Amino acid sequence: MASTALENTLRRDRLIVGAALAALTVVSWLYILWLVKTMDMDMDMDMDMDMDMAMPAGDGMTTSMQAAAPVGEGMVMGLHPWSFTYFAFMFVMWAVMMVGMMTPSAAPMILIYARVGRAAEEKGRPLAATGFFAGGYLLAWTAFSFIATLGQWALERALLLTPMMASASALFSGLVLIAAGLFQWTPQKDACLSHCQAPLAFVHAHGGFRREPAGALALGFRHGLYCIGCCWALMALLFVGGVMNVLWIAAIAIFVLAEKLLPPRWPVSRIAGGVLIALGIWVLAGGAL
Secondary structure, eight states: HHHHHHHHHHHHHHHHEEEEEEEEHHHHHHHHHHHHHHHHHHHHHHHHHHHHHSOOOOOSSSHHHHHHHHSSOSSSSOOOOOOOHHHHHHHHHHHHHHHHHHHHHHHHHHHHHHHHHHHHHHTOOOOHHHHHHHHHHHHHHHHHHHHHHHHHHHHTTTTOTTTSBBBHHHHHHHHHHHHHHHHHTTTHHHHHHHHHOOOOHHHTTOOOOSSSSSHHHHEEEEEEHHHHHHHHHHHHHHHHTTTTHHHHHHHHHHHHHHHHHOOOOSOOOHHHHHHHHHHHHHHTTOOOO
């Protein structure tokens, strides 16, 4: 009877944690979709304004692109200098996007932590709450979001991104695709991916489950760092297909999840790397992405 009650409790805990992770993912994706819709509307309004500016006034016609692309001061086709508020907005956008993309792939590890934590509590040796571990993981990706925001700012200043935050240069696109493809073949990729594919081995290799909140937070953060080490090159592909391209975001998120869940013997990373390299060469040769 006691064993059955414990099993039911474990299932309920896993259900609660799983539901929380699912809700977090759904809310993040709803925010992304809302943001994409809002940005599309703003872009349409900007284009309408550019068309008004392009109307002839006397003799000669100025094209809308010319009107929208003043040279200097970081302004090109709707791009503008970043204020602190705009930087903060973009940082939040990246952070929410990373939560939506990476929470599903972290769910197995978080659910394992919740299951072990409940069992430890029943034995009188409770672990820190699951939220500390999950929070540490997401904190690592929040730090990555800050770096990604800085990267976006630098790329915009270099005029390598369009107003929709996609690549404005075939050379840049091709090089990023090839670099991401080559990384899929590196020992660093394999090492980081192995920690993500074997969550229990990761925990045991780093001192086991933690009873103190700070330790659980640090363990989750370290797990997030390995995940970043595995996926950072794939995230760089967002600058090629578009940071706000929903299909592109979803494709990368699904592939990241597949890399972690499929058996390690499956050469998913190698195949994807070969495809990315070939695609990069195609783009550099003049092909359309």
